Amino acid sequence: MIHNTEEFGERIHRAVQRTLPNWAGIDGAIEYGGRAALGAAFTKTREDAMEKEWQFAWRSMQTASTMNAVVIRIGSLENFAEVRDRDHYTA
Numbered sequence: 438m439i440h441n442t443e444e445f446g447e448r449i450h451r452a453v454q455r456t457l458p459n460w461a462g463i464d465g466a467i468e469y470g471g472r473a474a475l476g477a478a479f480t481k482t483r484e485d486a487m488e489k490e491w492q493f494a495w496r497s498m499q500t501a502s503t504m505n506a507v508v509i510r511i512g513s514l515e516n517f518a519e520v521r522d523r524d525h526y527t528a
Contacts, residue, residue, distance in 0.1 A: 441517035442491065449493055452509035459502075460495045467492055 439445045450462050465475050469486035473479035479492050 438521050439514075439518045444517050445511075445514070446491075446493075448511040449509070452511045453493075453495060453507075456507050456509050457495060457497075459498045461498055462493065462495045464491060464493045466490070 446464055450464070453460065453462055463475065465473070465479055467473070467479055467481050467485075467488070467490040469481050470483035471480070475492075475494075478494050481488075481490070
């Protein structure tokens with residue numbers, strides 16, 4: 438569970454910018470049960486609504502780019518995140 442979503446998002450965007458400097462990123466809340474303003478990548482069914490997801494997406498700013506997997510490093514999350522099992526999830 439991410440407690441400081443601003444810090445998490447900033448780290449993700451900075452790490453991707455270092456790895457993919459010619460790509461543009463966007464992030465936003467998933468919309469459940471209807472088409473999201475940000476498009477299909479940000480849309481899921483009502484049945485998934487308990488997830489309360491936030492999505493990150495990037496696209497190349499160049500027409501001829503390759504689609505290879507990349508690894509990003511954002512550092513330790515221990516100051517603002519924790520792992521919880523599903524039995525302790527609170528909505």
